[in-house]
Amino acid sequence: MLDLMQDEVFRAFSTYALVVILKTMIMAPLTAFYRFKRGSFANEEDVAFKSAEERKKLLRPNPDVERVRRCHLNDLENVVPFVLVGLFYALSGPQLSTALLHFRIFAGCRIFHTISYIGAFPQPCRALSFFAGVGATVSMAYHVLSKVFVL
Amino acid sequence: MLDLMQDEVFRAFSTYALVVILKTMIMAPLTAFYRFKRGSFANEEDVAFKSAEERKKLLRPNPDVERVRRCHLNDLENVVPFVLVGLFYALSGPQLSTALLHFRIFAGCRIFHTISYIGAFPQPCRALSFFAGVGATVSMAYHVLSKVFVL
Amino acid sequence: MLDLMQDEVFRAFSTYALVVILKTMIMAPLTAFYRFKRGSFANEEDVAFKSAEERKKLLRPNPDVERVRRCHLNDLENVVPFVLVGLFYALSGPQLSTALLHFRIFAGCRIFHTISYIGAFPQPCRALSFFAGVGATVSMAYHVLSKVFVL
Numbered sequence: 001m002l003d004l005m006q007d008e009v010f011r012a013f014s015t016y017a018l019v020v021i022l023k024t025m026i027m028a029p030l031t032a033f034y035r036f037k038r039g040s041f042a043n044e045e046d047v048a049f050k051s052a053e054e055r056k057k058l059l060r061p062n063p064d065v066e067r068v069r070r071c072h073l074n075d076l077e078n079v080v081p082f083v084l085v086g087l088f089y090a091l092s093g094p095q096l097s098t099a100l101l102h103f104r105i106f107a108g109c110r111i112f113h114t115i116s117y118i119g120a121f122p123q124p125c126r127a128l129s130f131f132a133g134v135g136a137t138v139s140m141a142y143h144v145l146s147k148v149f150v151l
Numbered sequence: 152m153l154d155l156m157q158d159e160v161f162r163a164f165s166t167y168a169l170v171v172i173l174k175t176m177i178m179a180p181l182t183a184f185y186r187f188k189r190g191s192f193a194n195e196e197d198v199a200f201k202s203a204e205e206r207k208k209l210l211r212p213n214p215d216v217e218r219v220r221r222c223h224l225n226d227l228e229n230v231v232p233f234v235l236v237g238l239f240y241a242l243s244g245p246q247l248s249t250a251l252l253h254f255r256i257f258a259g260c261r262i263f264h265t266i267s268y269i270g271a272f273p274q275p276c277r278a279l280s281f282f283a284g285v286g287a288t289v290s291m292a293y294h295v296l297s298k299v300f301v302l
Numbered sequence: 303m304l305d306l307m308q309d310e311v312f313r314a315f316s317t318y319a320l321v322v323i324l325k326t327m328i329m330a331p332l333t334a335f336y337r338f339k340r341g342s343f344a345n346e347e348d349v350a351f352k353s354a355e356e357r358k359k360l361l362r363p364n365p366d367v368e369r370v371r372r373c374h375l376n377d378l379e380n381v382v383p384f385v386l387v388g389l390f391y392a393l394s395g396p397q398l399s400t401a402l403l404h405f406r407i408f409a410g411c412r413i414f415h416t417i418s419y420i421g422a423f424p425q426p427c428r429a430l431s432f433f434a435g436v437g438a439t440v441s442m443a444y445h446v447l448s449k450v451f452v453l
Contacts, residue, residue, distance in 0.1 A: 012301040150314040
């Protein structure tokens with residue numbers, strides 16, 4: 001194993017980064033699940049064995065499928081910046097306790113964000129978990145920029 | 152060159168990561184190509200020199216353009232997690248042969264996925280290449296989590 | 303701080319990567335701002351306190367909101383590859399001046415791209431800034447591949 005992986009903060013970061021990445025990846029089979037359940041597909045070849053009339057019906061967008069897709073895109077927009085910013089953060093030598101606090105808040109918020117998005121929880125459930133996640137990422141970015149700044 | 156780049160697994164990972172990232176980036180000019188070929192644009196300013204009537208026609212979505220865009224988004228949803236998970240994987244010291252197997256399966260699957268998506272190949276071409284790619288990423292994530300796990 | 307962060311090129315890369323990631327993240331609140339300003343929402347629960355008639359009106363897509371969302375997606379499609387390719391590039395030991403040139407061109411282009419997209423500047427403002435950004439990323443990828451290539 002390389003030296004980097006001996007670092008306690010980097011190990012913790014790897015764990016949390018993998019958790020949120022895997023959480024994001026689950027959205028793809030979840031979309032497929034809703035596509036089959038609701039009978040709403042995006043491509044002609046996905047409904048090739050159906051009659052022409054049924055095909056037209058199966059290619060219409062469905063609000064539940066679109067909801068899962070928006071949730072997936074929102075994950076991409078937030079989880080990817082977290083992992084990239086977190087990489088610089090973990091390399092910039094923060095305290096383990098501070099780092100864990102950031103990672104835990106972000107991971108918790110994103111898991112709650114997905115549940116409230118898919119479950120259509122009343123606002124501000126989704127909005128608050130979104131902004132708390134963004135806050136964790138921005139706080140890490142600020143920490144890195146305050147230590148390394150070469151423009 | 153930094154020490155990290157001396158590591159054989161990391162060099163192999165860099166190569167395959169760049170191949171799939173460049174493959175993803177090709178989708179943008181491909182979208183532009185289909186936009187011009189099919190006459191379907193997304194922004195008012197892209198069709199500024201046309202007559203009002205023609206403009207309205209050129210701003211309608213086209214199924215072929217939408218197909219390339221879905222393929223591009225699917226790449227983002229899969230290639231980015233692969234590169235991020237692969238980074239931790241390459242740092243966690245796997246065997247070169249095992250690592251190469253993962254990288255080759257993923258890269259091969261994603262290239263075949265793009266061809267079957269754009270070419271509208273009959274299912275399960277696209278589905279199988281999608282799931283094999285996901286499998287490679289999940290397998291790498293499992294390997295990392297089994298070695299470093301700090302929650 | 304870990305050894306990696308002592309490297310001048312890596313420090314410069316961290317700075318520019320964080321700048322473009324934060325720029326991408328700004329698109330989310332900007333989308334929210336346009337959603338409220340134009341009265342166009344995506345989810346039922348976001349307009350729960352309105353009357354049934356008003357709700358229907360507020361759930362219609364709006365061209366300005368869609369423009370910001372396209373700009374956000376375009377950022378994801380370009381900024382994420384830049385940061386990932388740049389990571390390998392920074393590790394492959396380029397000259398500081400060459401590296402800074404790449405980072406500055408990319409960051410400048412993406413900031414100008416966002417301004418011209420949101421402001422609906424006449425073409426080829428958006429197209430040129432897009433292709434110059436892609437050029438910087440591809441040039442870095444070429445540099446890495448010419449140094450480390452293990453297939």
